[in-house]
Amino acid sequence: VPSDEPPAPASDDKPPAPEVPMTSDPVDEEAACGLLKSAPPPAAPAEEPATDLEGLRKEARDVLRIAVDDGRLAAALGKLTPASPDKSLAEIRAEAGRVLLKMADEEAVVEE
Incomplete structure (x- = not known):
């Protein structure tokens, strides 16, 4: 038998938000714009x-x-990241990844 009541929320679900009734009142556009203008600007992403x-x-x-153990990677990293403030974290990670891949390829060739 279908019921008009919503199902009970599971133990980890949030309770449903209360419904906001729709009104036919006109919106005060000037007041709404004033609220938007007085709101603080969104925070810039922190670098x-x-x-x-x-x-x-x-x-x-x-x-x-x-x-x-053999120190080859340590030597490569010394060349990899000079004290340069203009490098982003993503660039440093990309360079480190390239060094690691190159070294893995070299080791694979040596083992063959």
């Missing part, structure tokens, strides 16, 4: 400070130095 990038670079170098 990562250079100190965070330097910290990430150092941490990545340390981890990779430990991971590679």
Whole structure:
């Protein structure tokens, strides 16, 4: 037998939002525009400070130095990320990925 009541929410579901009745009242456009103009502008996305990038670079170098016993990767990383504040985190990650792939290819050739 169908019911007019909505099903009970599951234990992890949020309760349904209360319905807002539609009205036929005219909208005060000037008041609405005033609210929009007085609202603070949206926050600009925060850029990562250079100190965070330097910290990430150092941490990545340390981890990779430990991971590679012969030091080839550590030497490559020294050339990879000069202290250049104009490099973005994405560029650094892309360069590190290219170095790792190149080294993996070299090791595969040596093992064959």
